[in-house]
Amino acid sequence: LYLWRSSDPSFKKCHFALKRQLAVSDVAMTTSCLIFSTNRGEAFMGYLSNKKIIPPSNKDNETKQAKELVKECGDGFGQTRLLDLLLKEGVEEVQVRRLPVVHRAVIVSSDRKGRNFAVIQALPNSCMSEFPSVTTSEMNEQFGRLLSEADSQDNIHDAVIQVGNRLWPVHKYIVAMRSDVFKNMVTTSASPKGEVLMLKVDSVSPEIMEQLITFMYTDMCDFLQPGFKINLSQTSEKENLEQHKKLPRSLQDTDDIDDLISTKGLSAFQVQEQRNLQKNKKKEAVKAYPETSENNVHHSQNYVKMLQEAARKFGVKGLSKRLDAVKCSNGVILSHGKPLVKPKVKFDRTKLPELYDVKIKTEGGLEVQCHKCVLVSRLEYFHSMLATGWIETFNTTTLTLPVCGDVLEVLVDYLYTDEAGQLRDSTDEELLCNALIVSDQLLAWRLEGDV
Numbered sequence: 001l002y003l004w005r006s007s008d009p010s011f012k013k014c015h016f017a018l019k020r021q022l023a024v025s026d027v028a029m030t031t032s033c034l035i036f037s038t039n040r041g042e043a044f045m046g047y048l049s050n051k052k053i054i055p056p057s058n059k060d061n062e063t064k065q066a067k068e069l070v071k072e073c074g075d076g077f078g079q080t081r082l083l084d085l086l087l088k089e090g091v092e093e094v095q096v097r098r099l100p101v102v103h104r105a106v107i108v109s110s111d112r113k114g115r116n117f118a119v120i121q122a123l124p125n126s127c128m129s130e131f132p133s134v135t136t137s138e139m140n141e142q143f144g145r146l147l148s149e150a151d152s153q154d155n156i157h158d159a160v161i162q163v164g165n166r167l168w169p170v171h172k173y174i175v176a177m178r179s180d181v182f183k184n185m186v187t188t189s190a191s192p193k194g195e196v197l198m199l200k201v202d203s204v205s206p207e208i209m210e211q212l213i214t215f216m217y218t219d220m221c222d223f224l225q226p227g228f229k230i231n232l233s234q235t236s237e238k239e240n241l242e243q244h245k246k247l248p249r250s251l252q253d254t255d256d257i258d259d260l261i262s263t264k265g266l267s268a269f270q271v272q273e274q275r276n277l278q279k280n281k282k283k284e285a286v287k288a289y290p291e292t293s294e295n296n297v298h299h300s301q302n303y304v305k306m307l308q309e310a311a312r313k314f315g316v317k318g319l320s321k322r323l324d325a326v327k328c329s330n331g332v333i334l335s336h337g338k339p340l341v342k343p344k345v346k347f348d349r350t351k352l353p354e355l356y357d358v359k360i361k362t363e364g365g366l367e368v369q370c371h372k373c374v375l376v377s378r379l380e381y382f383h384s385m386l387a388t389g390w391i392e393t394f395n396t397t398t399l400t401l402p403v404c405g406d407v408l409e410v411l412v413d414y415l416y417t418d419e420a421g422q423l424r425d426s427t428d429e430e431l432l433c434n435a436l437i438v439s440d441q442l443l444a445w446r447l448e449g450d451v
Helices: 057-073 082-086 139-149 172-178 180-187 206-218 234-245 268-288 294-299 303-314 319-325 372-378 380-386 405-417 429-441 445-450
Strands: 002-005 008-016 024-029 034-038 043-053 091-098 105-110 117-121 159-163 166-170 197-200 326-329 332-335 358-361 367-370 398-400
Touching (some): 024 105, 034 105, 159 172, 180 303, 303 319, 303 326, 319 326, 367 372, 367 405, 372 405, 405 445, 429 445
Parallel strands (some): 159 197
Antiparallel strands (some): 024 034, 034 043, 043 091, 159 166, 358 367
């Protein structure tokens, strides 16, 4: 950058009082200073000084040779040339000051006296080669893994659902949040704190209850997946057999009526009368037991409708409506042509405070009450700390994290909702940086992407 003044007919190269070079991209002159931007998006205000900096003496020879070369190549008129002005000895020292909050400067402008100036900046994403992306949510899979890994020996589950001879170790907070019936059973139970609560259910089949529990944890079940084939378990077959035994004898073995007739000492006419009598008894029995007939026991069960009725009965929100999009045909789940809702698990930490079983304490003394099942399922850090079965962590009720209170609230809300709403419109640089550091330390990759 060269300057020229009317009082001194020579171009002087600007010497910026900085320890690094500046590549000027745009400049605006005023009567008192100059404003310029660099190729790195910075903006500076420069003030002129009368101090002259003489170039080192080792450049004198080069300067003289350049002058002689100009004279030899000139046109003989002896006029002052632009190159002569550029090669004049001396530079102009400029004291510079960087303008704050300018990082993507493109064009600068100022009034005549330099009291007001304007800077046009580029869009933040104009120079980005790739856009940041947030990883896909794994919250459904994480709670599904929590359910599949639950057993009677772990120290995380605090309730057991029993249907007949089937048992499912579950977690009070999750089933209470997802089902009105289980919420009432959990909150009204008189069992001591810390003792596993037994939730007995007798009005639903084990297969239907298993689908309900899966939906409560993952917001998805097998009956919501078109193409799924329903297979009766051995338990259902035994139930059907017991139900079949309750039928009249005339309906249990209807393939061969002759077995029900004693033909010894009877004439052919009497045998035929006995056959007709047995057929009439069979018809009357079918009319008397339509719901327990053989065909109904084995072929007419609509499992989708059964699951819908169970969802309404237990108050499992959202399941009954979503089952309207599928149907069961010949034991196969088919689509009704309606769009299927994408599963999404989300919990509210502030509800059911009586089920808090662990608290996290910050370095500043702030304590946040939480539920172990959520912490263990969401982060490997808490899983290793609370669910490994070590004696030191078996009865742990207080955890200490070296983080500030604001960051802890962001982290806990993310674990329950899979979102970081407090960071979306935040302009607090310290909060954003601390949240980024904590998410990296705890391996919370999705939270790190949100930051």
